[in-house]
Amino acid sequence: MTKRTDEWIRHEVLEELTWDSRVAGSDVAVGVDQGVVTLTGAVDTYAKKRAAQEAAHRVLGVMDVANDLEVKVSKKFMRTDTEVARAVRHALEWDVLIPDTRIQSNVTAGWVTLEGSVDRLREREDAEAAVRQLAGVCGVSNMITVSPAELTPHDVCRTIEEVLARRAHREASGIGVQVRDGVVTLAGEVRSWAEKQAILGAVGHARGIRAVDDKIRINPYD
Numbered sequence: 001m002t003k004r005t006d007e008w009i010r011h012e013v014l015e016e017l018t019w020d021s022r023v024a025g026s027d028v029a030v031g032v033d034q035g036v037v038t039l040t041g042a043v044d045t046y047a048k049k050r051a052a053q054e055a056a057h058r059v060l061g062v063m064d065v066a067n068d069l070e071v072k073v074s075k076k077f078m079r080t081d082t083e084v085a086r087a088v089r090h091a092l093e094w095d096v097l098i099p100d101t102r103i104q105s106n107v108t109a110g111w112v113t114l115e116g117s118v119d120r121l122r123e124r125e126d127a128e129a130a131v132r133q134l135a136g137v138c139g140v141s142n143m144i145t146v147s148p149a150e151l152t153p154h155d156v157c158r159t160i161e162e163v164l165a166r167r168a169h170r171e172a173s174g175i176g177v178q179v180r181d182g183v184v185t186l187a188g189e190v191r192s193w194a195e196k197q198a199i200l201g202a203v204g205h206a207r208g209i210r211a212v213d214d215k216i217r218i219n220p221y222d
Helices: 006-019 046-057 081-094 121-132 153-167 193-203
Strands: 027-033 036-043 064-067 103-108 111-118 139-142 176-180 183-190 211-218
Touching (some): 006 027, 006 046, 046 064, 046 121, 153 183, 183 193
């Protein structure tokens, strides 16, 4: 595969941002250095900031994305902290995959901090995803912890390896897995952001994994 130049990547990221209806029309500038994309400028919702990051990752040749976009909530989406906190509670309660009674939130100037304890990393990530799209949210700090597993690190490691082989065989080929003190370390190379997300998504369902040390590199040219 021919290696893409930074200028080509920049052009394609801009095209992808224009194509993505969630971001189109926003004031987003794009810089690229050796495949690393930096997004700067301003958007009017936190959801658009995340959408811009996802759009950049979809472009072939993008290794990493530094999302420096500033969220300046427009009058249309402006809400009081009380209104945001109420919306956060409703979002958590209405999502049947989230143990809402074990999660608390604090809201300051539109910034949401999630706290509490869950059993799986997937639940922690689902809780954050549930509040990203809410009007008035400027950002999210996810401080939710994951309860320790009763299984030994060896058992957890073996389970994760089996899951990767079953659900993401192509993506997981050559990916090393280590587990220590509830932290799973993943190392190796994949060809795209989508392949990397498939692996991280599979790991998130393992009980007791409280964090992921992500050392997976994207190398589309191998």
